[in-house]
Amino acid sequence: MRACGAWVWTRGLGGHVKRGRLIVFEGLDGCGKSTQLRRVAEALRERGLDPVVTREPTDGAWGRRIREMAQSGRAVAPETELAWFFEDRREHMRDVVRPALEAGRLVLSDRSYLSTVAYQGARGLDAAKILADSEAEFERPDCVLLFVIPAREGLARVAARGGVAEPVFENLEFLERVEAIFEGLDLPGLVRIDGRRSEDAIAAEVLAVVLGQLDGLHEAMP
Ligand code: ADP
Numbered sequence: 056m057r058a059c060g061a062w063v064w065t066r067g068l069g070g071h072v073k074r075g076r077l078i079v080f081e082g083l084d085g086c087g088k089s090t091q092l093r094r095v096a097e098a099l100r101e102r103g104l105d106p107v108v109t110r111e112p113t114d115g116a117w118g119r120r121i122r123e124m125a126q127s128g129r130a131v132a133p134e135t136e137l138a139w140f141f142e143d144r145r146e147h148m149r150d151v152v153r154p155a156l157e158a159g160r161l162v163l164s165d166r167s168y169l170s171t172v173a174y175q176g177a178r179g180l181d182a183a184k185i186l187a188d189s190e191a192e193f194e195r196p197d198c199v200l201l202f203v204i205p206a207r208e209g210l211a212r213v214a215a216r217g218g219v220a221e222p223v224f225e226n227l228e229f230l231e232r233v234e235a236i237f238e239g240l241d242l243p244g245l246v247r248i249d250g251r252r253s254e255d256a257i258a259a260e261v262l263a264v265v266l267g268q269l270d271g272l273h274e275a276m277p
């Protein structure tokens with residue numbers, strides 16, 4: 056396992072220093088990231104911490120539009136899909152993530168821009184450009200936990216989970232292309248987690264990584 060980098064960087068014209076921590080949970084549909092995010096948030100609350108828990112696509116207007124499209128089974132043009140995810144993220148960063156980080160909070164996000172790199176890259180768009188554009192515009196996570204599971208197993212879990220199907224994204228051939236892009240990612244702060252193990256074994260590893268990220272968080276606050 057590669058350790059997350061303890062990134063602190065400046066952004067904006069004023070050279071404003073980011074104070075909170077952003078940890079993103081990524082992976083294929085059914086990889087178990089939402090289960091693990093919930094569990095680690097509970098474990099942190101038991102320790103008296105108060106993480107901000109959030110997700111993309113969001114529950115805002117753009118996120119709802121994306122989910123409706125995904126559930127309808129009628130895909131839009133890849134460029135349109137890409138634009139919707141960017142709009143959703145723009146609002147999410149502005150309204151939720153950035154204010155929380157500026158207040159020194161720990162933010163746990165179910166997906167962020169590496170999903171766009173992998174999923175919209177798998178639609179045939181330029182993954183490297185999506186990554187570069189995203190890094191130029193959005194908050195970079197301090198750490199990304201990438202839950203690794205074969206596409207076929209993830210899909211089987213999604214089917215067993217039930218709930219509303221999203222056929223635009225949940226099909227094997229497409230998810231295998233997404234998997235290949237995730238596999239090729241090599242970025243600072245990216246930690247791969249074997250998602251095929253028991254929930255408990257994974258939860259122990261996730262908690263250790265997240266606690267490691269909190270070192271110095273409070274010292275950094277005003
Ligand atoms: P995601 O958010 O990545 O789509 P979920 O966390 O919703 O995935 O998990 C998908 C399904 O798989 C759920 O029904 C969940 O209970 C189950 N699941 C989660 N983690 C594991 C695991 N380690 N082993 C087996 N099943 C799991």
Ligand code: TYD
Binds near residue numbers: 084085112166167
């Ligand atoms: P969601 O319904 O939250 O599913 P999951 O529980 O698997 O995260 O996510 C909707 C779908 O949107 C999911 O299949 C992944 C896809 N997606 C993209 O294609 N691009 C993106 O930028 C994001 C954030 C999600």
